[in-house]
Amino acid sequence: MKKLCTTALLALALAGISAAPAAANHSWGGYHWARTANPFTIALGNNLTGAWTTSPSGPGYLPLISADWTASSVLDTAIVEGARFKRCGAVNGRAEVCNDRYGRNGWLGLASIWATGTHITKATVKVNDSYYDSSPYNTPAWRQSVLCQEVGHVFGLGHQSEDPNVNMGSCMDYYKVPNLHPNQHDYDQLVSIYSHLDTTSTAGLITTAAGSGRGLKRIDETTYVEDVGPGQKRFVFVFWKDHGRAHGVPDEG
Numbered sequence: 001m002k003k004l005c006t007t008a009l010l011a012l013a014l015a016g017i018s019a020a021p022a023a024a025n026h027s028w029g030g031y032h033w034a035r036t037a038n039p040f041t042i043a044l045g046n047n048l049t050g051a052w053t054t055s056p057s058g059p060g061y062l063p064l065i066s067a068d069w070t071a072s073s074v075l076d077t078a079i080v081e082g083a084r085f086k087r088c089g090a091v092n093g094r095a096e097v098c099n100d101r102y103g104r105n106g107w108l109g110l111a112s113i114w115a116t117g118t119h120i121t122k123a124t125v126k127v128n129d130s131y132y133d134s135s136p137y138n139t140p141a142w143r144q145s146v147l148c149q150e151v152g153h154v155f156g157l158g159h160q161s162e163d164p165n166v167n168m169g170s171c172m173d174y175y176k177v178p179n180l181h182p183n184q185h186d187y188d189q190l191v192s193i194y195s196h197l198d199t200t201s202t203a204g205l206i207t208t209a210a211g212s213g214r215g216l217k218r219i220d221e222t223t224y225v226e227d228v229g230p231g232q233k234r235f236v237f238v239f240w241k242d243h244g245r246a247h248g249v250p251d252e253g
Contacts, residue, residue, distance in 0.1 A: 026185075029235070031113060033120045033155070034198040035198060038194055042076075044078065044080065044151065045083055048062055048097060051132065056140050066078075068148060072187050074194040080094070093202060095124065099129050102126065102128045102130060103251060107128055107238045108128055109150040111124070114233070116231055120156065124154075125151055127143070127147055137241070144171075145180055146239050149239060157186060160173045160186070161175070162222065168183070170185065172186055216250070238250050
């Protein structure tokens, strides 16, 4: 993917900020992948099956989402063979992407990151087939929109808006009509998140304890946290089917 030089990138970011819809900073708590250079690559482990493997354009939904996020100037994504772990187990240094019937428990998609300090060490994305086989969610638009948002979360992005009546024009909002792609504000936010470099990389170098889900504590309507070891936490972002309504702890199936 073509990358911009530093001067051009700064000019593009400033122009994008002025042209983007008004939105608050939507970094997810400053969590990010440690890396020693930009652009860097996040591997997406493809565990998707069934209807997720074909889309109106042909290649499946994950290639569409991967291409969208690789349009960022600071990161690339690469689709790799999934680990096929039971319950979508996490793999160090990458994000596993899975679908399953997790139950009619209120959520369409769920992204988890494991972090040591503010450094993400591994991640998972789950999409819940218990809803995608019936109206109104059994459409290509809903599949693409939710998967786009959950993958965006594992880079450190939060929501642009959680109001279903506010259209930010991004898959990172909660608008009642699904948006299919990131927008310029998402790309600008990634530039902000990854503007500094680290002295180490978390691409497979740090091992963290797995989360069970039993220790999740609610931060707000869509975000939860679980302590998984000394200095280590798992954060969970939930795409509720009724757009941000407060729920209890998500049942991960």
